Amino acid sequence: MHIKTARKVVLWSMILSVACAVIGLVFFEPGTVASLYVTFAAFGLMLVSVIVLFTACRCPWCNKRVTHGLMKAEYCPHCKKDFDTGLKYRKKKR
Numbered sequence: 001m002h003i004k005t006a007r008k009v010v011l012w013s014m015i016l017s018v019a020c021a022v023i024g025l026v027f028f029e030p031g032t033v034a035s036l037y038v039t040f041a042a043f044g045l046m047l048v049s050v051i052v053l054f055t056a057c058r059c060p061w062c063n064k065r066v067t068h069g070l071m072k073a074e075y076c077p078h079c080k081k082d083f084d085t086g087l088k089y090r091k092k093k094r
């Protein structure tokens with residue numbers, strides 16, 4: 001999985017997980033079957049995001065894990081290569 005796909009998966013599974021938790025708290029009585037389902041869904045989605053974060057969020061070039069600043073990183077913090085092109089990142093010249 002490409003890192004940019006992986007981070008979209010992480011982001012959306014986290015959003016959906018929180019959404020499930022909120023929906024469960026707001027719309028369902030605690031202890032009912034429906035609230036149990038949304039709780040499971042929330043935990044499941046959270047688990048998915050954590051698993052994807054730790055398995056798929058790797059640099060395609062040096063294969064090191066990228067977690068810090070993942071959501072906006074355009075290049076690898078370890079080898080400084082662009083995720084798409086593989087070119088060395090350079091600070092923009094003025």
Ligand SMILES: [Zn+2]
Pocket residue numbers: 059060061062063064076077078079080081
């Ligand atoms: Zn790298």
